[in-house]
Amino acid sequence: MKVKTTYYPALKNIEKAAETLESVVYKTPVQQSFSLSERYNSNIYLKREDAQIVRSYKIRGAFNKINSIKDTKRSVVCASAGNHAQGVAFSCYKLGIKGVIFMPATTPKQKIRQVKMFGKEMVEVIIDGDTFDDSSLLAKTFCQKNNGVFVHPFNDELVIEGQATVGLEICDQTDFKIDYLFIPVGGGGLSSGVSSVFKALSPETKIIGVEPTGAPAMFNAFKHGQIQELREIDKFVDGASVKKVGELNFPICKDNMDEISLVDEGKLCSTIIQMYNENGIVLEPAGALSVAVLDKFKDEIKDKNVVCILSGGNNDITRTEEIRERSLLYEGLMHYFIVRFPQRAGALKEFVEEILGQNDDIVHFEYTKKTSRERGPALVGIELQSKEDLEPLIEKMKLKNFFGEYLNKKPDLFSYMI
Structure with a gap:
């Protein structure tokens, strides 16, 4: 049974908002991504709000x-x-x-x-x-x-109607049936507005909202049928991480959207890097949500017309290393260990030459020699060429008595030390 709403963004009000914004905002393009279309065997189009005047909708x-x-x-x-x-x-x-x-x-x-x-x-x-x-x-x-x-x-009628103009533009800019629409979700301003437009102008479109795993406010609201405030959230996706969605927004989204899907923050980081390398598009974490989720729907969207809203491109270059590291951790290519080096000459050389693979790279190293002990521990970060190289690496470390602790699977210790 559909949730009754006290407010619903009328199409005439959204059209009025579009007139208000006509001389202020850019009418951002809807562009086909050939790399994504080929990867998913479908027609993937990107609504480029990352190219907006303030680099977001x-x-x-x-x-x-x-x-x-x-x-x-x-x-x-x-x-x-x-x-x-x-x-x-x-x-x-x-x-x-x-x-x-x-x-x-x-x-x-x-x-x-x-x-x-x-x-x-x-x-x-x-x-x-x-x-x-x-x-x-x-x-x-x-x-x-x-x-x-x-x-x-997000929790304001005029704000919702303003964000909804993204949906009007998409419908105006496309001359084909849109089978799937992927919308990033934070508090619900964009998703409630755009989904309202599509339900009026393109009711056959399946609408998927996308949230970060660390801040599933709308996902939980959908699951429980009511708004629930999260106790804690991962703040990494700053543009889409809220503890509580809007009271106006939730019932509209619940009425209009087919589902809410979650994306791991590490997957977002891999997508940010991929979008830059393959498409030359700079995205912030929230802006990459709609593309990062496509892997989950790859079978469903095959041969379909898909539109992904890129909501923002305000990424700070100082976050580049963090994004890269989160991506490598997610892809299984970055691993941290406590390595117990024997305190004797040549131990480090032996580790590098006999333990590490030819393409493995030490990217983090902290070592304190303790003369009162026979063996001294070191914190070592290793970047692998392939995630399949991990088990052979651990086996060699154990065989040669270098292995101490594997930190990636110990989140409390990992976050404290790294």
Whole structure:
């Protein structure tokens, strides 16, 4: 039985939002990816919101909301991990309205710089809180005390209608039947808006929402039939990691979307690297969700027309090594050990020449010689050429009495030491 909603984004309101945004946002392209199409034996098209004016779709909802404010002397207040903040900052500058933007401490520096650049003298940025939810609470308190106008990143009618214009563009830009639509999901602003458009204009399309495994807020809501606040979330996918989805958004998504699928953060990292290497597209973790999930649906989408929304491209270059390492760990190519080297001359040389394979590479090494012990431990990170090389490596380490501990399968110890 379908959930009854008190609010549903009417098509006429979404079309009105599109008119409001016409001179402000880019009409981003829908491009076929030949590499993805070949890999999945289907027609894969990418809606390039990573190429939007603030490198994400968030400008749409933010501008549509802020443009509706009648009393321009009241300050706009918001909380955001980055993309919504950039949309609000750009809108404040464009419309000449003061803005105060709260951002969690985990926000990449690149996004903070972009917010300040887009907003210029019209916005004040306050870095506080460990998560989006922490910053949101601080922003709402500030807003109440200062009679501001709070611009929620997803739980707002005008924001939803602004984000929904992505769906209008996709329908306008495609002259073929869309069999599958993959939408990244955070709080539900984009997914509730776009899915509403498709249910009106392309009801045959199967709509799949995609969330990171470490923040399954919408997935859990679908599973239990009601919104549930998560106790803890993995903050890596900062653009799609919330503890609780929107009260407006959930029932709309539940009505319109066929399912919510989860993607491991490591898989996202591999997809980010793949999309850059094969397509020259720079994506942030949230922006890669819709493509990263395709492996799960490879049999289902064969010979079908598929559209994936790339929601954002605001990736900080300082995160490159972390993304690469998460990818290698996920692919089974990066492994960490406690290696017990005999404290004698030539032990390290023996390890390199006799234990490691020809293509194995030591990428991390911490060794402290303890003269009071016969054997000294070292923390060693090894990058393999193939994941099949792991078992032979461990066998040789044990045979030569170098093996101490394998850390990848001990998450508490692993996170403490690495």
